[in-house]
Amino acid sequence: MSEFLFLYRGGESGRSSPEMAQQTIQKWMAWMKELGAKGHIKDQGHPLERAGKLVKGQKKVVTDGPFAETKDIVGGYTLIQANDLSQATELSLGCPIFEFGGSVEVRPIMQLSM
Amino acid sequence: MELEEHLFRREAGRITAALTRLFGMHNLALAEDVVQDAFLRALEVWKFRGVPENPAAWLMATAKNRALDVLRRERTARTYAPELGRLLESEWTLVPTIQEAFSPAAIKDDELRMMFSCCHPRLSEESQIALILHILCGFSVDEVAGAFVSGHAAMEKRITRAKKVLAESKKLFEIADGQDFSTRLPAVQRALYLLFNEGYHGASPQSAVRTELCQEAMRLTKILLGHPLAATPATYALAALMCLHGARLPSRLDAAGNLSSFFEQDRSRWDAKLIAEGQELLNLAATGPELSEYHVEAGIAAMHATAPSAERTDWRTILSFYDTLLSIRPSPVVALNRAIAVAELEGPERGLQELRAIEGRERLLSYPFYSAAFGELELRRGKRKVAREHFEAALLLARSPMERQFLQKRVDACEGEDATAETPPARVQKAEAR
Numbered sequence: 001m002s003e004f005l006f007l008y009r010g011g012e013s014g015r016s017s018p019e020m021a022q023q024t025i026q027k028w029m030a031w032m033k034e035l036g037a038k039g040h041i042k043d044q045g046h047p048l049e050r051a052g053k054l055v056k057g058q059k060k061v062v063t064d065g066p067f068a069e070t071k072d073i074v075g076g077y078t079l080i081q082a083n084d085l086s087q088a089t090e091l092s093l094g095c096p097i098f099e100f101g102g103s104v105e106v107r108p109i110m111q112l113s114m
Numbered sequence: 115m116e117l118e119e120h121l122f123r124r125e126a127g128r129i130t131a132a133l134t135r136l137f138g139m140h141n142l143a144l145a146e147d148v149v150q151d152a153f154l155r156a157l158e159v160w161k162f163r164g165v166p167e168n169p170a171a172w173l174m175a176t177a178k179n180r181a182l183d184v185l186r187r188e189r190t191a192r193t194y195a196p197e198l199g200r201l202l203e204s205e206w207t208l209v210p211t212i213q214e215a216f217s218p219a220a221i222k223d224d225e226l227r228m229m230f231s232c233c234h235p236r237l238s239e240e241s242q243i244a245l246i247l248h249i250l251c252g253f254s255v256d257e258v259a260g261a262f263v264s265g266h267a268a269m270e271k272r273i274t275r276a277k278k279v280l281a282e283s284k285k286l287f288e289i290a291d292g293q294d295f296s297t298r299l300p301a302v303q304r305a306l307y308l309l310f311n312e313g314y315h316g317a318s319p320q321s322a323v324r325t326e327l328c329q330e331a332m333r334l335t336k337i338l339l340g341h342p343l344a345a346t347p348a349t350y351a352l353a354a355l356m357c358l359h360g361a362r363l364p365s366r367l368d369a370a371g372n373l374s375s376f377f378e379q380d381r382s383r384w385d386a387k388l389i390a391e392g393q394e395l396l397n398l399a400a401t402g403p404e405l406s407e408y409h410v411e412a413g414i415a416a417m418h419a420t421a422p423s424a425e426r427t428d429w430r431t432i433l434s435f436y437d438t439l440l441s442i443r444p445s446p447v448v449a450l451n452r453a454i455a456v457a458e459l460e461g462p463e464r465g466l467q468e469l470r471a472i473e474g475r476e477r478l479l480s481y482p483f484y485s486a487a488f489g490e491l492e493l494r495r496g497k498r499k500v501a502r503e504h505f506e507a508a509l510l511l512a513r514s515p516m517e518r519q520f521l522q523k524r525v526d527a528c529e530g531e532d533a534t535a536e537t538p539p540a541r542v543q544k545a546e547a548r
Contacts, residue, residue, distance in 0.1 A: 028161035
């Protein structure tokens with residue numbers, strides 16, 4: 001088993017009705033639950049606040065986030081266990097974020113071989 | 115942890131009512147923004163961390179904190195609820211005031227206040243119901259438009275206008291004033307009655323939507339019953355009526371999801387528990403001299419709900435109820451239902467006479483079940499060709515695929531030669547017209 005990080009970007013539904021918000025949550029929970037039941041979740045992760053600070057360059061210039069466009073902001077992450085990159089990618093396909101125009105970045109955690 | 119169905123919708127109404135009491139009616143939009151924020155927050159957190167132990171309390175607490183932020187930040191920029199304004203100005207009183215405002219008892223009263231506010235006399239009944247659905251039941255404009263089979267733009271306009279009327283009064287309706295309360299109560303009862311009817315008979319093609327409207331009407335009526343001044347005999351009768359009709363909801367659609375005629379409904383699918391509850395409420399309604407239209411309608415519904423079959427129904431008593439109902443609230447639709455009862459009792463010819471004699475019948479001309487009633491009675495006396503023409507006319511007026519399918523089946527039932535006297539008469543397919 002290798003580990004992978006899912007980075008979620010964008011996919012905010014914007015102004016939605018309470019019913020739609022509830023349905024969206026239920027879809028996410030169903031997806032997470034299924035991944036968990038199959039033993040793919042190492043850490044279900046956390047959501048990230050939209051606002052933050054960006055510190056950059058040798059001069060360590062501090063600027064306010066959010067950075068770039070909303071669709072590029074990382075909104076949260078999950079730590080996944082899968083056989084290989086292709087299985088991990090396959091697992092991401094069920095994520096409800098795609099319905100709202102978001103994206104999932106699948107990144108292998110680097111293996112440290114001594 | 116699973117989420118209770120429609121939890122967000124219901125909590126949206128409760129939180130909006132509580133916030134509006136704090137912020138004032140003129141700041142309804144601000145209250146709606148705070149609710150929206152709380153829900154977005156839930157969306158972000160719950161999808162990663164799962165649903166908390168008490169989701170409703172989580173939403174409420176998040177909205178409460180957000181409200182505190184808003185009140186602190188915009189303390190000087192806005193004016194809030196007139197009666198709470200001073201308490202919100204000082205940091206000493208701000209937190210306790212908000213704690214109190216979000217207590218369960220306070221929120222129940224706020225829902226009641228909002229219900230009464232929405233039934234403002236300057237608003238049409240349609241606007242009142244749209245507001246109730248939008249603000250108290252958490253339906254988006256699109257969802258309200260869907261429930262009433264109306265366009266988004268038209269509904270948006272209606273709701274925006276209605277909110278402006280609300281905003282003029284600055285604060286929520288004061289339920290402590292007995293006089294004002296009793297004056298407005300009938301409008302509230304009427305709005306809930308119409309909301310229920312929209313679900314029961316309305317034109318929305320989705321049966322799920324319609325069941326939800328009935329459930330919301332019942333939920334709000336329960337809140338009315340919980341307040342001593344609002345729990346009048348008429349309110350009990352209204353609640354009884356909803357239970358007795360609601361009990362028949364599951365059988366209005368057959369196994370294939372098609373609208374089924376009242377006479378063909380599988381009575382074993384009627385909800386016995388709701389029927390019992392309805393009868394109990396009807397007993398509670400009979401405690402004074404008041405005889406409201408809801409009493410009479412509930413009486414009719416109780417006769418149907420307890421009859422073993424359509425044939426073995428006390429149509430004579432039902433007819434006398436319809437006579438009473440016509441005298442309390444004359445309406446062509448009531449007269450239409452009365453004509454069907456006459457036909458059951460005295461035969462199709464008499465029924466047809468009554469149908470033709472309905473006062474204000476021109477208002478029924480766009481209603482598919484008026485033509486359909488003619489069709490049924492003609493069919494019943496063996497006049498298949500005439501019956502078919504009536505059903506075809508009704509089919510052109512159908513408002514949903516479900517109605518269309520139902521009426522098409524009635525057209526098909528008219529196949530064949532006009533019957534002779536020996537042919538057993540078909541039963542009247544009562545349309546359960548509103």
